[in-house]
Structure formats: C-alpha cells, structure tokens
C-alpha cells in the first residue's frame with residue numbers, strides 16, 4: 040500500500056541558508072509521525088510546505104499520489120494544518136469561530152451545524168461554546184485550534200508543536216485526542232522538541248537537524264539504533280547501610296573500586312546512590328551488547344568485594360538520549 | 372438537530388430562516404466581520420458620536436436659520452458631511468486596515484487561505500463588510516442631510532450625488548487601506564505603513580470634504596457642460612480602476628509563487644491604460660486641440676513607468692504547471708518576462724496611435740510633436756535600466772522585485788538630479804548634452820529646442836531600444852532558469 044503522504048528530496052533554501060535540505064519520508068494513513076528537532080532545525084518550514092503555504096526550492100510532495108506543489112488547491116481540502124501559533128480572533132465566541140471556518144470551508148445549513156457540533160463534542164468544547172476565544176486558557180485555545188483543523192474532515196493533520204506550553208494534564212488529553220484521530224484512519228504529522236511526550240504519542244519518528252533528516256523509523260527502531268550506536272551509558276546503583284551507619288565509608292570504597300575498573304568514568308557518590316558512566320575510549324567502535332557485558336563485569340567486582348548493593352541499573356535509552364546522541368546541538 | 376432545539380428554546384421563525392439562508396450565501400468574511408463589529412465598542416461609540424454631532428448641528432442650524440436664511444442649507448450640508456466623512460473616509464478605512472493587518476499578525480491569514488476561499492474573496496469580504504458599515508452610517512446620516520435641503524441653498528440631486536460619490540470614494544479608500552495592509556510583512560514595515568496609512572487617510576479625508584464642498588458650490592452651475600462630465604468620468608474611472616488595481620495586486624501578493632496570480636492585476640492594468648488613452652482621445656475630440664495628445668503621451672508614459680515598473684518587475688519564471696499548459700505565450704501569466712513585455716507592448720501601441728493621430732491632424736507644433744515621441748522613449752528607458760542593472764549584479768538580493776524598484780528610485784534621483792548639478796558647475800544647469808537622458812530636464816529641452824532636438828530624441832530612443840533589448844534577453848534567460 041502506498042503512503043498517504045510522500046515527501047521526496049524536499050529542499051527549501053533562503054538565499055544561502057539551507058533551512059530544509061533533501062528530506063525524504065513517507066506517512067501511511069492511521070499513523071502518527073513525530074518530527075523532532077532543536078530550534079531552527081527546519082520543522083516548521085517543512086510543515087508549511089506540506090501545508091501548501093510555501094513552495095519548495097526543489098523536491099516533491101505527494102498527497103494521495105498527487106503533487107501538492109503543482110496543485111495546492113486540490114490538496115487543501117485533504118489536509119488540516121495547525122501552526123505553532125494558534126491564531127484566534129478577538130470578539131468572537133468559540134462557536135462563532137468554528138462556525139466561521141465551517142462557512143469558509145463551504146459547509147452549508149444543517150450540515151454545517153452538525154459538523155461544528157460534532158467537532159465541539161470531540162474536542163470537549165461544548166461547555167465553552169459561548170465563551171470568547173480571547174478569554175480562553177492556552178490549553179483550551181489549542182483545543183479550539185485542533186477543532187478548527189478537523190472541521191472539513193481532513194485525511195492528513197499537520198500539527199506544529201501542539202504540546203508546547205501545555206500542562207501535563209492537557210498534554211495527556213491531547214495525546215488521547217490524537218490517538219483517537221489516528222484510529223479513525225487519519226495520518227498525523229506532529230512536531231516537537233518535547234521528546235518524552237512524542238515517544239508516547241508517535242508510531243514513527245524522524246529526527247531533523249539543520250535541515251537534514253538524521254534518523255527515521257519506528258520509535259523502537261530509532262531507539263535501538265541510537266542506543267547501540269552510543270559510545271556511553273549511564274549507570275546508577277544503590278547501597279544499603281542500616282540506619283545510615285558507615286554509609287560514607289561504604290561509598291568511598293565503592294568509588295575506589297569502580298575507578299579501578301576499565302571503561303568506568305565520572306563516578307559520583309550521593310548518600311545511598313552511586314552514579315557512574317560506562318564509556319568507550321575515543322576511537323573504539325561500539326559493538327552490540329557492550330554495555331551489558333561491561334555492566335556484568337563491574338557488578339561482579341562489587342559483589343565480590345562484599346559491598347551491600349541493593350539495585351543496579353543502566354538507564355533506559357529514551358528519545359531524549361537518542362536526540363542528544365544523534366544531534367549535535369548545532370544551531371544555524 | 373435535537374441539540375440545537377435544546378440550546379435554542381425559541382423555534383426559528385420564517386425571518387430567522389431567511390436570514391440564515393442569506394448568511395449561507397454571502398461571503399463568510401462578511402458574516403464574521405459583522406458579528407465581530409457589532410460586539411466591539413468602537414462601532415457603537417462612533418455611531419452615537421456621529422448622531423450626537425449631527426443633532427447638535429441641526430439644532431444650531433435651526434436656531435440660526437431665522438436670521439440668515441440664504442445659504443444656510445449648503446453650510447449645514449457640509450457640516451453634516453464632515454461628520455459622516457470622518458467616519459466614512461477615516462474610521463472605516465482605518466478599521467479595515469487594522470482588521471486585515473491583524474490577520475497577518477495573528478497568523479489567522481494562513482488558516483483562511485487553507486480553507487480555499489482564496490485571497491480575492493477574503494479581500495472582497497473585508498471590502499464588503501466595510502461598505503456595509505458605511506451604508507449603515509450613511510443611512511443614519513441621510514435624514515440630517517435631507518434636513519439641509521429644507522434650509523435652502525442646496526438641491527436634492529446634489530445631496531444624492533454627494534452621498535453616492537462619497538460611498539464610491541469610501542470603497543476606494545478601504546481598498547487602498549486593505550491593500551496596504553497586505554504589504555506588512557515585518558514589524559518594522561508594519562510600523563512604517565501605519566504612519567503612511569494615517570497620512571493617506573488624513574489626506575483622503577481632506578480631499579473628500581473639499582470634494583463635497585466643491586460639489587455643493589458648483590453642482591448646479593456646471594452639470595450641463597460636457598467638460599464637467601468628462602472630468603467626473605476621469606475622476607470616477609481613476610478611482611475605480613486604481614482601487615481595483617490595488618485590490619488585484621494585493622490578491623496576487625497573497626498567492627503562492629506556483630499559482631496563476633498575475634492575471635487579475637495585469638488585466639486591470641491593461642484596462643486602465645487603454646481606458647486612460649481613450650479618455651485622452653475623447654478630451655482631444657472635445658477640445659479640438661492637438662496638445663491634448665502630447666499631454667496624454669507624457670501622462671501615460673509617466674504612468675507606465677511608475678505602475679508598469681511593478682508589473683514588469685515580477686519574480687522570474689512560473690510554475691511548471693502553467694509552463695506546460697502553454698502559459699509562457701500569454702502575457703497575463705506570472706513571470707517578470709511576460710509582465711515586462713505586456714507593459715512595453717501597451718506603451719508602444721498607445722504611443723504609435725497617438726503619434727499617428729498627431730501626424731494626420733498636422734496642427735501640432737514641432738516641439739510638442741517631439742515631446743509626444745520622446746516621452747514613451749524615456750519611459751522605456753526608465754523601465755529597462757533598473758532591470759538591466761539589477762540583473763547585471765550576480766548577487767541574489769539584487770534579483771528581487773523590491774530591489775529592482777529601489778534601483779529605479781535611485782536612478783530617478785541620479786538621472787534627474789545629478790546632470791543639472793554638474794551642468795551648473797560646467798556650463799548651464801539645463802545643458803543640452805548633459806541632460807540628454809534626464810527624463811525631466813531632457814523633455815523640457817526637447818520642447819524648447821523644437822526642430823534642433825531631433826538628434827536628442829533619436830539618442831533617447833536609441834539608448835532605450837538597446838536597454839530594452841538587453842532587459843528582454845536577461846529576463847528571458849532567467850525565465851527558464853528559475854522555473855519553480
């Protein structure tokens with residue numbers, strides 16, 4: 040099955056600045072793709088082009104197999120776009136705001152009423168129907184904006200940093216809404232630099248920096264690829280001392296032992312917790328499972344020395360680490 | 372359906388249903404602006420202020436009318452008109468500007484674009500809602516204006532003409548404001564535009580009120596002369612076509628580079644240019660003086676240079692879609708090359724017609740004839756030189772339309788200002804050869820030198836032809852190079 044959205048060799052240059060440089064990816068329906076990158080990476084630029092609001096310097100974007108660059112007018116009914124600033128009008132209620140956009144989308148009479156009602160219902164806006172949009176909280180404004188993108192029942196949703204500035208509860212609610220939309224068969228493209236959020240929302244993710252796509256795939260794929268490729272891993276262990284007696288001594292002993300081991304660096308001791316880092320020497324290429332092998336070796340030494348270790352864990356690689364190990368924090 | 376019945380306890384009656392059906396048909400922007408407008412305080416404040424002011428004027432006029440009856444009607448008419456004009460020519464256009472520029476500031480603009488209603492309908496919606504507001508104000512003020520009729524000194528047709536023309540003038544000012552708002556891309560430009568707009572509107576208000584005074588003063592005396600009708604037609608034509616041109620230019624600016632954005636603006640340009648030429652021909656017929664042809668040639672040349680520059684310095688190339696469907700052969704399709712060709716073709720055509728008519732008429736003095744011929748040459752020169760210079764510098768910022776217009780401005784200053792300065796030092800400020808390519812002093816010299824100026828005219832046309840060819844070839848080369 041061919042994907043709903045296909046982006047092929049997309050580039051957008053502003054003079055000599057390559058905001059987006061040869062990006063290729065695809066998005067099948069019913070999936071959520073997370074677009075992750077630091078500030079100025081080119082996320083918004085890419086999304087604006089897909090939303091037919093800008094024209095690429097080169098490359099092609101296909102929606103339902105048809106060029107969206109050549110025929111923006113045909114693509115627009117199929118996509119819903121939410122910019123990183125959700126614009127609202129002053130002196131308009133939530134209902135009037137949605138009703139206006141429904142009119143603009145050429146919905147008429149009862150069809151329009153039904154559509155606005157169902158969107159308000161879906162986004163939980165019914166209680167706010169008669170409130171002025173300018174008086175809403177950020178989370179509510181964002182729901183109104185999401186509701187607006189759904190009015191014409193688009194197949195592709197492009198959401199630019201929708202989770203930005205939301206409190207944890209609003210984020211969880213957003214996640215539920217997006218999951219529901221994906222299960223209806225919509226494709227969702229969502230950008231963020233809030234990575235932990237995306238790992239729970241997205242099926243696949245794409246990491247972008249300085250206009251280049253650095254990694255793409257399912258969340259698991261990107262995670263395992265980046266964790267294998269990483270040249271270091273953080274480890275944390277806890278020590279047991281009844282009533283805290285002799286804790287300092289035990290800690291010092293652990294620190295001394297650890298520092299004698301190969302690959303171990305950055306040891307810090309803080310009460311019960313000891314943190315250190317397993318790190319390959321510069322130039323050594325990471326083989327798969329090197330972290331586990333090194334961990335086993337270190338733990339064996341500690342146990343043999345009769346140190347009261349109660350827990351020992353290498354920190355799970357999450358998207359945050361993937362992001363940090365793949366991108367270099369370069370800003371253009 | 373059931374949800375609606377719950378929230379609206381009253382059953383919608385026939386009037387409501389009719390209203391809804393009507394609202395379904397009209398431009399959604401108008402519905403939105405009316406809803407918003409009725410909720411803002413600004414509308415109600417100005418509405419009541421205007422009514423109160425009109426009421427005071429009436430009381431004053433009523434009290435004063437016992438003593439000096441003669442021309443009280445005319446004075447009160449103008450006084451009412453100042454109140455109405457302030458709202459119609461200042462408050463409403465300014466509100467339209469704010470509403471449009473806020474669409475850009477708050478980024479609601481892109482949301483509108485994506486709904487597919489298109490820039491033209493959005494602009495028309497803004498225009499339409501302003502007209503609606505204006506009508507509301509005008510209909511509130513009309514009883515007062517009629518009251519001035521009963522005070523004598525002004526007749527009914529004059530009052531009606533005044534109200535109708537003021538509505539047209541308001542549409543023009545709103546169209547200027549809304550178009551200006553689409554230029555505001557950065558914060559700096561926005562701040563600058565704000566002042567420009569305030570200046571324009573204050574001046575527009577002045578013109579409007581002066582116009583009303585003029586109508587009040589002269590309407591009865593001159594309505595029968597054809598000169599009056601020609602002048603009115605010229606003013607109306609200029610107002611309507613300039614408003615339309617700005618409107619279409621704004622719509623084009625709000626379109627994507629891949630869209631077929633140029634058509635509307637270029638059509639209006641063609642209509643305005645040919646229409647203006649026709650009006651000059653009519654003036655020539657009416658007056659029977661061949662000098663009108665020279666005046667027409669000079670005016671149209673200046674016009675083609677100023678407005679044509681914008682049409683001719685469009686961005687290069689066009690989308691593949693238009694290219695493969697034969698768009699490259701249409702002068703109405705996007706791209707600097709086609710815009711330039713359109714302007715030049717029209718200019719040469721009209722110049723040839725005027726020249727031919729002047730020749731057959733045979734009454735034109737030699738000086739005026741040479742000016743008639745030289746003016747389009749200067750226009751061609753001033754249109755082509757900025758293009759050639761900007762294209763010649765191989766640095767991307769120089770290739771943008773804005774830069775070409777800046778180069779043009781620089782050239783105008785240089786070419787009209789510097790030769791007289793050097794002339795002042797070397798010989799005379801209006802030295803013939805130093806000012807040969809000076810579009811102002813050069814043209815005056817040609818008129819003065821009469822028969823001896825032929826070589827100067829040939830020089831101007833020679834340089835213009837060379838530059839035009841160079842501009843054409845560089846535009847053609849870039850037309851395919853930047854194929855989007």
Ligand SMILES: Nc1ncnc2c1ncn2[C@@H]1O[C@H](COP(=O)(O)OP(=O)(O)OP(=O)(O)O)[C@@H](O)[C@H]1O
Nearest residue numbers: 053056058076077078079080081082083084085371
């Ligand atoms: N209109 C423009 N003109 C010139 N440069 C631009 C323009 N728009 C964006 N850029 C540049 O393109 C690059 C990518 O910008 P973009 O907005 O796509 O980044 P982003 O990934 O969305 O960043 P953020 O997380 O801050 O939103 C930036 O360096 C930006 O300065």
Ligand SMILES: [Mg+2]
Nearest residue numbers: 082083123199
């Ligand atoms: Mg962004």
